[in-house]
Amino acid sequence: MHTISFVHIADLHLGEPIKGWKWDKERVWIRQEEHQQTFKRIITYVKENAIPFLLIAGDFLEHGFVTSVLYQFVLEQLQRIPDTRIFISPGNHDPYREDSVYQQETWPENVYIFSDSWETLYFPEYHLHISGRGFGDFSDRKNSLPIPILDANYHIYLVHGDFKEEQSIYFPIIEKDLSEHDVDYVALGHIHKRQTYLLKNRKGTIIHYPGTPEARSWKETGVRFLTHGTIDEKGVSLEKVPISTRKYEQIKINITNQLSLNQISEVVSSVIREFDTNDYLAIQLVGRSAFGTEDKNWLIKLEKMLPIEHKWLFIEDLTLLGYDLKKLKTEQNFVGTFVQLMETRIAQETDQKKKRILQQALYRGLDAMEKEVVMQ
Numbered sequence: 141m142h143t144i145s146f147v148h149i150a151d152l153h154l155g156e157p158i159k160g161w162k163w164d165k166e167r168v169w170i171r172q173e174e175h176q177q178t179f180k181r182i183i184t185y186v187k188e189n190a191i192p193f194l195l196i197a198g199d200f201l202e203h204g205f206v207t208s209v210l211y212q213f214v215l216e217q218l219q220r221i222p223d224t225r226i227f228i229s230p231g232n233h234d235p236y237r238e239d240s241v242y243q244q245e246t247w248p249e250n251v252y253i254f255s256d257s258w259e260t261l262y263f264p265e266y267h268l269h270i271s272g273r274g275f276g277d278f279s280d281r282k283n284s285l286p287i288p289i290l291d292a293n294y295h296i297y298l299v300h301g302d303f304k305e306e307q308s309i310y311f312p313i314i315e316k317d318l319s320e321h322d323v324d325y326v327a328l329g330h331i332h333k334r335q336t337y338l339l340k341n342r343k344g345t346i347i348h349y350p351g352t353p354e355a356r357s358w359k360e361t362g363v364r365f366l367t368h369g370t371i372d373e374k375g376v377s378l379e380k381v382p383i384s385t386r387k388y389e390q391i392k393i394n395i396t397n398q399l400s401l402n403q404i405s406e407v408v409s410s411v412i413r414e415f416d417t418n419d420y421l422a423i424q425l426v427g428r429s430a431f432g433t434e435d436k437n438w439l440i441k442l443e444k445m446l447p448i449e450h451k452w453l454f455i456e457d458l459t460l461l462g463y464d465l466k467k468l469k470t471e472q473n474f475v476g477t478f479v480q481l482m483e484t485r486i487a488q489e490t491d492q493k494k495k496r497i498l499q500q501a502l503y504r505g506l507d508a509m510e511k512e513v514v515m516q
């Protein structure tokens with residue numbers, strides 16, 4: 141029996157305007173270009189590994205944003221792998237509508253685009269059935285599955301949808317119904333986070349979302365992958381192959397205990413040195429600090445003090461206003477006594493974890509007392 145090798149991707153959203161861009165508009169084209177580079181790299185991977193099947197599980201080309209330049213680019217890429225059979229199951233962002241690029245443009249012979257009803261194709265040399273369906277429009281509440289094939293050797297479903305979400309308006313896929321099918325692998329798209337499910341049915345069906353190969357939002361941090369799968373008599377195995385061009389990383393740094401700009405820059409620098417100089421870093425400063433109120437330009441000053449090899453930093457000040465402890469301490473009242481007592485205890489504490497808890501307790505106590513004053 142043959143071993144079937146395939147690459148499964150989804151949710152490229154090529155053409156979609158960049159969301160949450162944190163740098164100047166003049167440079168947003170760089171990010172757009174990176175999404176295309178990622179697709180190009182996927183095609184190169186398929187070519188170099190002579191993969192016979194490429195499965196694209198929807199949200200491939202963003203509806204309404206596919207310019208003729210983008211279409212030409214995609215076409216040229218697909219033409220680089222004429223020996224690979226390419227299957228596309230349109231998603232809610234690239235539905236198989238009359239005004240879609242899928243219906244309006246011509247596609248190479250090795251590309252098969254599924255319409256809005258299930259179809260099953262058979263490849264005798266691999267003993268493989270592939271069933272697929274696409275969105276006909278921007279939403280689809282009605283769940284359905286293909287007609288099961290009896291005695292099929294290998295069977296793959298390719299579809300864009302919401303697994304386990306029975307009320308979804310984006311093609312619900314019901315676990316119980318799917319369990320009754322003798323399918324080896326369900327290649328899904330829609331959820332941007334990579335995930336895999338295993339059904340406890342006869343074939344031990346594997347259901348898989350590869351996630352976005354290039355981050356589309358700040359929720360999609362870290363390295364992104366394509367999925368390289370194989371099916372043989374032992375079953376399905378999946379390999380994740382890093383494919384993203386550049387990573388988004390979101391970092392929270394607590395600066396409560398940093399009292400000078402130098403101290404803050406040291407802490408921030410040591411954190412960002414852990415990351416690639418190529419990464420897009422969104423840094424959120426949290427904790428207690430009075431810097432923002434005392435110096436309006438402090439963030440600009442801070443940025444200038446950070447390692448210059450990191451060119452893509454975005455620093456956001458989310459700190460809460462700190463208290464002027466020196467001043468409070470001198471007050472001859474309950475607050476002054478409280479600050480004095482807490483500072484003594486913090487100074488005496490040698491356990492770093494307990495020290496942090498005491499520091500938090502100091503600020504929470506001050507918050508509570510402040511509220512009480514307002515209430516009186």
Ligand SMILES: [Mn+2]
Pocket residue numbers: 151153199233330331332
């Ligand atoms: Mn998507």
